[in-house]
Amino acid sequence: QVQLVESGGGLVQPGGSLRLSCAASGHTFSGYAMGWFRQAPGKERDILAAITWNRGMTRYADSVKGRFTISRDNAKNTVYLQMNSLKPEDTAVYYCAAARGVADMLGREYDYWGQGTQVTVSS
Numbered sequence: 706q707v708q709l710v711e712s713g714g715g716l717v718q719p720g721g722s723l724r725l726s727c728a729a730s731g732h733t734f735s736g737y738a739m740g741w742f743r744q745a746p747g748k749e750r751d752i753l754a755a756i757t758w759n760r761g762m763t764r765y766a767d768s769v770k771g772r773f774t775i776s777r778d779n780a781k782n783t784v785y786l787q788m789n790s791l792k793p794e795d796t797a798v799y800y801c802a803a804a805r806g807v808a809d810m811l812g813r814e815y816d817y818w819g820q821g822t823q824v825t826v827s828s
Contacts, residue, residue: 706731707817709801714822717791721826725786727801727819734758738804739784740815741775743797743824750800754786755810764810791826799824 713725725741737758744750754765754775763775774787784801799822802815 707803709803709817709819711799711801711819711822714799714824716825716827718828719792719826721791722787722789723791723824725788725799725801725822725824727784727786729782729784729801729803732803734782734803736805736807738807738810738813738815739775739777740802740804740810741773741784741786742800742802742815743795744800744821745794745797748797752811753799755804756784757807757810762807766811788824791824793826795824795826797824798822 708731710728717723738755740755741753742750753769754773756763756775756777772790777784801819803817804813804815
């Protein structure tokens, strides 16, 4: 049974940084894509970044290019999202997800989801 557990959210001031972690278990993720999404109140859930488990190939949504970095540590079965220069509009629940395939990482459906972690950017 695939399990994804996010951590690292919290309250941060504008301009600050946070690193989110997603601990993945219950499966061999070879051939998978791992993605980070967020959903703000009253808005749709949007993908931010994705990475292939095997080769570490990355893709980013235009909204976070240059500020957010996705990475993975295969030995720890963990995916990270480093978020810099945070803005109040980055406030949202952030989700980790896994997809059984790597085609169209930013546009595809994801198969497994974590429970989410709240990120609040406020002074």
